[in-house]
Amino acid sequence: xxxxxxxxxxxxxxxxxxxxxxxxxxxxxxxxxxxxxxxxxxxxxxxxxxxxxxxxxxxxxxxxxxxxxxxxxxxxxxxxxxxxxxxxxxxxxxxxxxxxxxxxxxxxxxxxxxxxxxxxxxxxxxxxxxxxxxxxxxxxxxxxxxxxxxxxxxxxxxxxxxxxxxxxxxxxxxxxxxxxxxxxxxxxxxxxxxxxxxxxxxxxxxxxxxxxxxxxxxxxxxxxxxxxxxxxxxxxxxxxxxxxxxxxxx
Amino acid sequence: xxxxxxxxxxxxxxxxxxxxxxxxxxxxxxxxxxxxxxxxxxxxxxxxxxxxxxxxxxxxxxxxxxxxxxxxxxxxxxxxxxxxxxxxxxxxxxxxxxxxxxxxxxxxxxxxxxxxxxxxxxxxxxxxxxxxxxxxxxxxxxxxxxxxxxxxxxxxxxxxxxxxxxxxxxxxxxxxxxxxxxxxxxxxxxxxxxxxxxxxxxxxxxxxxxxxxxxxxxxxxxxxxxxxxxxxxxxxxxxxxxxxxxxxxxxxxxxxxxxxxxxxxxxxxxxxxxxxxxxxxxxxxxxxxxxxxxxxxxxxxxxxxxxxxxxxxxxxxxxxxxxxxxxxxxxxxxxxxxxxxxxxxxxxxxxxxxxxxxxxxxxxxxxxxxxxxxxxxxxxxxxxxxxxxxxxxxxxxxxxxxxxxxxxxxxxxxxxxxxxxxxxxxxxxxxxxxxxxxxxxxxxxxxxxxxxxxxxxxxxxxxxxxxxxxxxxxxxxxxxxxxxxxxxxxxxxxxxxxxxxxxxxxxxxxxxxxxxxxxxxxxxxxxxxxxxxxxxxxxxxxxxxxxxxxxxxxxxxxxxxxxxxxx
Numbered sequence: 001x002x003x004x005x006x007x008x009x010x011x012x013x014x015x016x017x018x019x020x021x022x023x024x025x026x027x028x029x030x031x032x033x034x035x036x037x038x039x040x041x042x043x044x045x046x047x048x049x050x051x052x053x054x055x056x057x058x059x060x061x062x063x064x065x066x067x068x069x070x071x072x073x074x075x076x077x078x079x080x081x082x083x084x085x086x087x088x089x090x091x092x093x094x095x096x097x098x099x100x101x102x103x104x105x106x107x108x109x110x111x112x113x114x115x116x117x118x119x120x121x122x123x124x125x126x127x128x129x130x131x132x133x134x135x136x137x138x139x140x141x142x143x144x145x146x147x148x149x150x151x152x153x154x155x156x157x158x159x160x161x162x163x164x165x166x167x168x169x170x171x172x173x174x175x176x177x178x179x180x181x182x183x184x185x186x187x188x189x190x191x192x193x194x195x196x197x198x199x200x201x202x203x204x205x206x207x208x209x210x211x212x213x214x215x216x217x218x219x220x221x222x223x224x225x226x227x228x229x230x231x232x233x234x235x236x237x238x239x240x241x242x243x244x245x246x247x248x249x250x
Numbered sequence: 251x252x253x254x255x256x257x258x259x260x261x262x263x264x265x266x267x268x269x270x271x272x273x274x275x276x277x278x279x280x281x282x283x284x285x286x287x288x289x290x291x292x293x294x295x296x297x298x299x300x301x302x303x304x305x306x307x308x309x310x311x312x313x314x315x316x317x318x319x320x321x322x323x324x325x326x327x328x329x330x331x332x333x334x335x336x337x338x339x340x341x342x343x344x345x346x347x348x349x350x351x352x353x354x355x356x357x358x359x360x361x362x363x364x365x366x367x368x369x370x371x372x373x374x375x376x377x378x379x380x381x382x383x384x385x386x387x388x389x390x391x392x393x394x395x396x397x398x399x400x401x402x403x404x405x406x407x408x409x410x411x412x413x414x415x416x417x418x419x420x421x422x423x424x425x426x427x428x429x430x431x432x433x434x435x436x437x438x439x440x441x442x443x444x445x446x447x448x449x450x451x452x453x454x455x456x457x458x459x460x461x462x463x464x465x466x467x468x469x470x471x472x473x474x475x476x477x478x479x480x481x482x483x484x485x486x487x488x489x490x491x492x493x494x495x496x497x498x499x500x501x502x503x504x505x506x507x508x509x510x511x512x513x514x515x516x517x518x519x520x521x522x523x524x525x526x527x528x529x530x531x532x533x534x535x536x537x538x539x540x541x542x543x544x545x546x547x548x549x550x551x552x553x554x555x556x557x558x559x560x561x562x563x564x565x566x567x568x569x570x571x572x573x574x575x576x577x578x579x580x581x582x583x584x585x586x587x588x589x590x591x592x593x594x595x596x597x598x599x600x601x602x603x604x605x606x607x608x609x610x611x612x613x614x615x616x617x618x619x620x621x622x623x624x625x626x627x628x629x630x631x632x633x634x635x636x637x638x639x640x641x642x643x644x645x646x647x648x649x650x651x652x653x654x655x656x657x658x659x660x661x662x663x664x665x666x667x668x669x670x671x672x673x674x675x676x677x678x679x680x681x682x683x684x685x686x687x688x689x690x691x692x693x694x695x696x697x698x699x700x701x702x703x704x705x706x707x708x709x710x711x712x713x714x715x716x717x718x719x720x721x722x723x724x725x726x727x728x729x730x731x732x733x734x735x736x737x738x739x740x741x742x743x744x745x746x747x748x749x750x751x752x753x754x755x756x757x758x759x760x761x762x763x764x765x766x767x768x769x770x771x772x773x774x775x776x777x778x779x780x781x782x783x784x785x786x787x788x789x790x791x792x793x794x795x796x797x798x799x800x801x802x803x804x805x806x807x808x809x810x811x812x813x814x815x816x817x
Contacts, residue, residue: 018428018736036488036547044456048688052731052740057284060455062491063576064384064569065288081576103426104737110285123392124351133302134348136360142353149353149378149385153287185353219572 008033008084010042012054013095016104024102026093027051033084039092040068040080043106056106063218066154070106071095076156076216097159099168113155116171120179120198125190141186148181148226150219157213157223163206170206171198173213173223180226183233192237192246195230199238204230251665254279254400256649257420257435259407259462261286263383263638264617264645265441266390268606269399271646276653279433281405281422283457283742286391290443290455291638294383295494295569297365297375298639299632300340304361308372313337315371320633321810323369323525324626325769325779327475327787329806332604332622336633339640344376347639352389354378355566365499365566367631369525369817373499375632380494380569386635405431406742407462408675410438410469410613411660411668417613418660421672428736430676432669434660437612437649440466441642444596444618445476448754450692450699451592453485453492462619464749466600467756468796471610472789474601474621476753477760480629480770481704482594483529488547489577490592493570495631497553497587498522500566504533505552505586506541512551520817527628527770528817530591534704537590545588552586559583591704595634597625597770598757601789606645612656614649616641623787626805627769676735679744683729687744690721690728694747694754697721702758707774711762718755725751756790756798763800764788781812 008031015024029046040058047054056079057067063081070079072094073087084092100108157173164170179198182188198204204227213223240246254277258265261282269280282289301311316337321328348354348362355363355378366373378385394401402422409421411432419434442462446454467473483504484493498504504522506512516532517524524532533551536542542549555563555570560583563571567582574580574587600615602608602622608615617638624637694717701714730744766780767773786802793799 016736018734047740048686053734053738055737055739057288059284059288059457060290060293062293062489062573064381065284065290065292065455067284067288107737109426114285118395121396123396124349126349130345130349132345134345134354134362137356138360139356139358139363142356145353146379149388150381152292152384182351185351187351 005032005034006090007031009091010046011091011093012105014105015102017102035085037084038080039072039082039084039094042084043079055104064152066152069097069154069156069159071097071159076160078154078218081218097155099159099161099164110155112168113158113172113174116175117153117178119171120175121190121194122178122182124182124185124188126187127189135187137186145181145184147221148177148184151177151221152219154218156216156218160212160216162210162212163208167206169202171203173227176204176230177221177223177226180230183230195234195237198230199234204234251662252279252431252433254433254435255653256437256439257281257433258439258441259420260289260441260443260617261401262289262291262441262443262617263387263390263635264642265439266394267639267642268439268441268616268646268649270390270393270397271643272649273397273399275650279400279402281402281407281433283404283406285403286394286401287387289387290458291383291387291635293455293492294635295380295492296367296496296499297377297382297632298344298386298635299367299370299374299630300344300376300636301337301372301374302341302344302362302364302376304357305364305373308364308374311372311374313340316340316374318810319370320624320630322815323628323630325628325815326785326812327478327626327768327805328623330808330810331806333624334808335604336624336636336640340636343636343639343643347386347389350389350393352378352385365496366523367499368495368523368529369630370632375499377496379565380496380567383635407465408672408745409668410465411665412469412610412613413661413664414470416611418664421669423735423742425737425742428734430669430673430735432665434662434665436653436656436660437614439606439614439616439645439649440600440619441615441617442619444599445750445753446593446596448694448698448750448757449593450695451490453482453490453592453594459746459750460596460753461746461749463599464752466608466613466615467752467790467792468749469610470791471608471613472601472791473756474598474787474789475623475760476598476757476790477764477771477788478597478627478769479593479757480526480595480597481530481591483526483533483591484553484589485592485594486573486578487545487550487588487590491573491577492594493553493587493589495526497555497567497570500562501558503554504529505554506536507543508541512536512541517817524817525628525630527772530704531772533591543588548590550588550590553589554586555582556584556586593699595629597621597623597627597629604644605648606641607648612652614645616645627771676741676745679728680730680733680741683727685724685727685729687728687730687740687747690724691743691747691750694718694721694751698754702761705772705774706761708762711758714758715762718751718758722751722755752792759798759800760788760790785812
C-alpha cells in the first residue's frame with residue numbers, strides 16, 4: 001500500500017423525497033484515500049462498494065458538464081475537480097446544493113434553475129435575414145462575451161446566492177449572466193426594451209452584490225459583473241426613453 | 251403510456267439537431283438519461299471541420315479535399331458516398347450553427363477562425379477556443395428552448411419495441427418518479443453516444459456506456475464495424491481527461507524521455523499532426539521500447555506547449571490549461587503535460603446509411619452511436635462534431651419522409667408486453683444474487699484495455715472473448731442493493747452493464763476475425779492492410795438466444811481507390 005494512503009471519513013447528508021417521514025441524516029463512510037483521488041471518485045467508490053443506494057449526479061468527470069456541483073466542507077464546487085486531500089481535515093462533509101429541493105441525497109430538483117434560464121430568452125435573437133455565410137464579428141467582439149460563454153450551468157452560483165435563499169422568485173446569477181452573454185453579443189438584435197423583463201426585484205435589482213456567485217463559480221465566470229452591467233444598461237435605456245430617444249421597438 | 255410522433259433518445263448534438271428539425275411539424279419527445287446540457291458533446295474541445303477557406307492557408311480548400319482527407323484517414327473503410335455528403339453539408343452546417351448563435355473564435359477579417367488538425371491537408375477546423383463542443387451544445391440546446399421542445403430529462407431507455415419489421419416505441423425508466431413507462435411512437439431515433447466506457451482507460455464521460463447500441467442489437471438491429479475503436483494520443487495520465495488535438499494543431503510537440511520529437515520516426519511529414527491511429531501507435535511504441543517517462547500513475551510522454559507562449563495558450567487553449575491546473579496541478583505555460591493514449595471514440599455503432607436509417611423500419615440512429623460509415627477505420631479530429639449535426643439534420647429529413655408515408659399507429663399491446671418483460675428483467679436483477687455489478691464492469695473494462703487496445707493479437711483477443719463469456723455467465727447472478735426504481739443509479743448501471751457485455755462481445759469478436767491491420771484496428775500478427783480480403787464492413791447481429799453472429803458487407807467506393815496511407 002502507498003505510504004501516503006490515509007483513511008478519510010465522508011459524512012454525506014442523505015434524504016429521500018419519496019420517504020418524507022424519514023428526516024435528513026448524515027451517513028458516515030470510511031474510505032481509503034490516495035493522492036489524486038477526487039471527491040467524485042470517492043462517491044463512485046462508496047456507491048459501488050459500500051452503499052448502492054447513494055444518489056448523486058455525475059457524467060464527464062472533467063469539470064465541463066456541470067453535473068456534480070455540491071457543497072463540500074461548506075464550499076460549493078464540482079465534486080469531480082475537488083481533491084479529497086485538499087482540505088486540512090480527514091473528515092469531509094458533503095451536502096446537496098442549497099436553494100433547491102432535494103430529490104434524493106445529493107441530487108436536487110433543478111427545475112426552478114432551468115425555468116429562470118428559459119425566461120431570459122437564452123438564444124440569439126435576430127431580426128435581419130441570415131447572410132449566406134457567417135454573421136461578421138470581430139475577435140474583440142467575440143472575446144467580450146467570453147467569460148459568460150464559459151458558464152457550464154452547474155448552478156453552483158444559484159446554490160450560493162443569498163437572495164435566492166429568501167426570494168425564490170429571483171432570477172439568479174446564472175440566468176442573468178446568460179442574458180448578459182446575449183445582450184453583449186454583437187450579433188444579437190433583441191430590442192433594448194427586453195431589459196424591462198429584468199428591471200425589478202426579481203431581476204437585476206434583487207442582487208445583494210455580495211459576490212458569493214463569483215466565489216462559487218468553478219469556471220471563473222463573474223455573474224455579478226453581468227448584473228451590474230445590466231443595471232447600467234437599464235438606467236441608460238430608461239434615460240434615453242425619458243428623453244424620447246428610444247425608437248418604437250415593438 | 252406516453253405518445254409522441256417521434257421519440258428521440260439522447261440530448262447531445264445529434265439528438266437535439268434531429269429534434270430541432272422535426273419539432274415544427276411533429277410532436278417530438280426528447281428523452282435523455284442526463285439533462286441535455288450534460289451530454290458528452292459538451293466535452294468536445296478542438297473543433298468542427300468544414301471547408302470554409304477562411305484561413306489564409308486554406309483559400310483553395312474544397313469539400314472534395316475534405317472528402318479525400320476523410321477517406322484516406324479512414325484507411326479506405328468509410329463509405330465514400332456518405333463522406334461526400336457529410337463534407338458537402340459541412341459549410342452550411344457551420345453557418346447554420348453560427349446563425350443560431352454559436353460563438354466561434356474569429357479571424358481578423360471577422361470570419362470564423364480555423365485551425366490545422368490531424369490528417370487534414372488544410373487548416374479547416376472551425377473552433378471556439380478549446381471549448382467547441384461546449385458552445386455547439388449550448389447553441390443547439392438554446393435552439394431547443396426557443397423551439398419549445400419537450401425534453402424528458404433523467405429518463406433512461408431500457409428497451410426498444412419492435413414487431414421484427416417495424417419499430418413501435420421504447421420502454422423508459424423515469425428515474426425521478428421511479429416509474430417504468432411505455433412510450434409509443436411512430437418513429438424512434440437513437441443518438442445515445444459511444445461505447446467508450448467498456449474500456450478502462452477512456453476520455454469518455456461515465457455515461458458513455460454504449461447501452462444505446464446494445465439495446466437495438468438485442469432487438470435484432472445489425473451493428474457495424476465495432477472493432478474500430480479510436481485511441482486518442484493525448485489524454486492526461488491518471489484521469490485520462492482529453493487534451494485536445496488542438497494542442498498539436500496550435501503547434502504543440504510530443505517529446506519522449508530522450509527529449510526527441512519522436513513523431514519524426516513515424517510520420518516525418520505530418521509529425522504531430524498525423525492521424526490519431528498513427529500518433530497513438532507511435533506513443534505506445536515509445537512506451538513499450540522504454541522511451542517514456544515514469545510516474546506513479548503510469549508511463550507517459552510529454553505534450554509540450556511551452557514554446558507557444560503564455561498569450562497563445564491563454565487565448566487558444568484556456569480550457570486545457572484549466573483542466574491541467576485542476577486535475578494534475580500543472581500549468582502548461584511552464585511545464586510539459588504528461589499524456590498517454592486512451593480510448594476516445596467509437597467508429598463502430600448501429601448500422602445506418604446516410605439518411606440515419608437502420609434495418610428496422612421507423613428506427614433511426616445518428617451521432618457516435620451510429621456507424622454510417624463516414625469514419626471507417628479511423629476518424630479524423632474535427633469530424634465527429636460534424637457527423638453529429640449533419641446526420642442529426644439529415645435524419646430529421648428522413649424521419650419526416652417516413653412519417654408522411656407511414657401513418658400506422660404504434661401497437662399498444664406490443665408496448666405493454668415489452669413493458670412487462672422489462673419489469674421482469676428488473677426483478678431478476680434485483681433478486682438475491684451475489685455478483686456486484688461494479689466488479690463485473692471493472693473486470694470487463696480492464697480486459698478490454700489490456701486485450702483489445704491499441705495493438706491486438708489473436709491470443710489476447712481470444713483471452714478477452716473467454717473473459718467476456720465468463721462475465722456474461724456471472725452476470726446471471728447479479729445483485730443490486732435495492733429494488734426501488736426511484737434514483738437507483740446502481741440498478742441503472744446493472745441494466746446497462748448487460749448491454750455493455752453484448753457490445754464488448756461483438757467488438758472483440760469482430761477484432762478477432764479481422765485478420766489485418768486497418769486504421770485503429772492494429773493486429774501485431776497481421777500488420778498489413780489486406781484489401782483483397784478485408785475491404786469490407788463487419789456486421790454483427792444477435793440471434794434469438796443472444797448469440798452473436800458476424801457477416802460482412804461491401805464498402806462504397808466512388809472516386810478514391812485505396813492507396814497506401816503515408817503522412
